[in-house]
Amino acid sequence: MRQLFSNRTALYPAIILTGLTACAATAHAASNGDPLHVETTTPQRSLLDRIMHTAPGGCPPTPKDDPATYSPYGVFARGDGSETGFGPESQYGIPAGMEGTRRVKSACDKDDPFDAYKHMKLNDSGSIWLSLAGETKIRNWYDQHPVFGALTPPGDVGGIGGEKRRNHSGRFGVRNLWSADLHLGEHVRFFGQLINADAGGWRPxxxxxxxxxxxDAQQAFVEFSANLLGGHSGFIFGRQQFLDAPDYMIGNxxxxxVPLSWNGFRVYQIWKRVRIDAFDFVKTKDQHPVGAPQAFRDTEDYTTRLYGVNVTIAPPDFSFMGEKGYSFLNLFYYGYKLAGGAAQSTVMSEPSAWGSTTRNNFGLRWHGEAGPISFSFGGVYQQGIFHQQNMSAFNGRNIVHYDDKHRNVNAFAINSTVDYHFRHVMWHPSFGFQTDIYSGGGDRGSTSATNTYIEPFGVNTNYLDPTNYLTGSNLINxxxxxxxxxxxxxQIQFKYPFYWRYSHHDDTYxxxxxxxxxxxxxNPEGDHGFYVGMAPQAEVALKLGPHLTWDQxxxxxxxxxxxxxxxxxxxTYYQSDLTLTY
Structure with a gap:
């Protein structure tokens, strides 16, 4: 328990900020000559009520009209806004740091104490402005039998592997993100974000x-933008998040x-119905020896790279079943370079062998809304090579020697989701289905090609498996x-997935x-079939106010x-997330 509360002061800044923002908001109003509201027809609300209130207010991301008519991103702002290339919308806009320089501040609730720190003018014209933001997330997990009772792999953190994870595990995590977004006119922007996180619990x-x-520094970048070539251009350099990909391939x-962050550059160009994004990153090195809690220790991990280009086309709008429809077509190439466990676990039957892999992903995705139907269809062909180093290693049972060799990679993935929405019916029900195929096989060979698809940056609770006991390798869902x-x-959702192995010559991951x-x-000595199991599940998202959400x-x-x-x-698995944004 000492470890659980060793960094409990991480919550103090958020609590203090909550208490001080009311005073700051009043001072901000007085400095601009606004009258203080002493007598009103509506009773004054307490600070707690202002934070928790569920009445319309806060900083809504967009009006109800079609965002294509007012957003600087045009048609790409439709839906959840993810096709802007900067992540989906939330209550206070898109994820911190992913907001573009041309984005216009929306109308905000003057009773919201946190609004005083948004879009603060630093000169008379307002061309120079600063926004401050923060997020505190408290998360609990319960695992009856973690990862189905699987053994820890050789080289696992805290041991040599081959041990069983403890049953009835309860984990607890707290995370704080604080960001500052400085805009110097219309074309220059500096963004910085700090992070602090801790974890504890029982049998973790x-x-x-x-x-x-x-x-530590979670993000720190500079962005330059301008109107060029008949559209809007931008260049971002530094440490940053990257979300311009299908959520089942790359997430945060x-x-x-601790969210995923990258170091490098990306360049984008946005026209009316075409958007291009190119990038080259190395991963932030956020793994450090146990007992090394020094501040600002993260550097660059040059063994893990992400690079590529994405072209998004917005075809002409259409009508379907008497309602409007639109769609997006993504054509992309993403390249991965990996070393260590992420590279070798799907290739070697003895995962203690050291190696590296290069994966080239060529794919497309078509998604959008056709009247009451929302849909997404995508496919990826993954080609590359695995290089095994010449070495001897302990595999949990004995010493094994591995020769220097190369193996080709030929893998693929197919993903689809279709939902029908009854938008004019009480409780707005929807029903649909999701289908995913991730290739596998060839892991037991030594020179033949491996066919096991990997998604090393696609950890996503809401897509494939909330438990993360299964991931997108050798799997049908x-x-x-x-x-x-x-x-x-x-919002409430019930889901009933069924899982199979794609190849019986490969494992689950x-x-x-x-x-x-x-x-x-x-094991080739026994036929264990393809069927893995089923996982009925429920998800509940409760919005307790413009700043507080509770997901379960x-x-x-x-x-x-x-x-x-x-x-x-x-x-049995349970996860609870309580998130305060400010």
């Missing part, structure tokens, strides 16, 4: 630099405690789902790598008889 597992961090790793919204502040059991499921996930994973034969167990 998997804690490393993605859960615990002393104060928010499911863990079919998931019927239904959702509804009893009020505008409450989690975010921690290959799932290792006492008797491997890909509960999953009951029922593994197949064949999985039980190799040592896997059924599992």
């Amino acid at each position: 597992y998997g804690y490393d630099g993605t859960f615990r961090k002393n104060i 790793r928010d499911v863990l405690n 079919f998931a019927p789902k239904i959702g509804f919204s009893p009020t505008k502040y409450l 989690s975010i921690y790598g290959r799932n290792v059991f006492g008797n491997q499921i890909n 996930h509960v999953v009951r994973f029922m593994t197949s008889h064949n999985m039980h034969r190799v040592g896997a167990q059924n599992a």
Whole structure:
């Protein structure tokens, strides 16, 4: 418990800021000559009520009209705004640091104490301005049998591997993000973001630099933009998040405690119905030795790279079933370079072998809305090479020697989602299904091609598997789902996915790598079938106010008889996220 509360002061800045913003808001109003509202027809609300109130207010991301008519991003701001290339919209706009220089401040609630720190003018004309923002997230997990009771892989953090994770694990994490966004006119912008995170609980597992961090620089970049070539151009350089990809391929790793960040540059060009984005990054090195909590320790991890180009086309609008429709077509190339566990776990039956891999991803995605139907169809061909180094290593049982060799990679993924929305019916129900196919096989060979697809940067709670016991490698998923919204502040979704292995010559994989059991499921001496299991689940998102949300996930994973034969167990999983944005 000492470890759990060792950094409990991380919450103090958020609490202090909450208390001080009311005074700051009043001072800000007085400095501009605005009268203080002493007598009003509506009773004054307390500070707590202002923070928690559910009445219309805050800083809504957009009006109800079509964003194509007013947004600087035009048609690309439709939907959740992710096609702008800077992440989906939220209550206070898109994720911190992903806001463009041309974005216009929306109308805000003057009773909101945090609004005093948004878009603060630093000169008379308002061309120079500063916005401050923060986020505090408190997260709890419960795992009945973590990763189905799989053994820890060789070289796992805290041991040599081959041990079983402790059952009935309860994990707790807290994270703070503080950001400052300075705009120097219309074309120059500086953005900085600090992070602090800690984790504890009972019988925890998997804690490393993605859960615990002393104060460090999460993002720090400069952006230059201008109107060029008949459109809007931009160049961003420094440490930054990157979300210009399908969410099942690249995410911000928010499911863990420390988000993913990158170092390098990206350049974008936006026209009326075409957008181009090119980038070259190295990952932030956020893994440090245990017992090394020094501040500002993150550097660059040159063994992990992400680079490529994305072209997004917005075809002409259309009508379907008497309603308007629109769509986007993404054509992309993403390149990965990886070393260590992420590179070798899907290639080597003995995952302690050291190696590196290059993966070239060529793909497309077509998604949008056709009247009451929302849809997404995508496919990726993954080609590359795996290089195994000449070395001897301990695999948890004995010393194994590995020769220097290369293996080609030929893999693919197919992803689709379709939902039908009853927008004019009480509670606004929707129903649909999700289908995913991730290739696998060839992991037991030594010279033949490997066919196991990997998604090393696609950790996403809301897409494939909330437990993260399964990930997009050697997997087939079919998931019927239904959702509804009893009020505008409450959303509920039920999902019932079924999982199979794509190849019976390959294993199942989690975010921690290959799932290792006492008797491997890909053992050629026994036929363990393709069926993995099913995982009925529920997700509840409650908006407690313009700044406070509470998301909950509960999953009951029922593994197949064949999985039980190799040592896997059924599992119950629960996750709770309480997020305060300010």
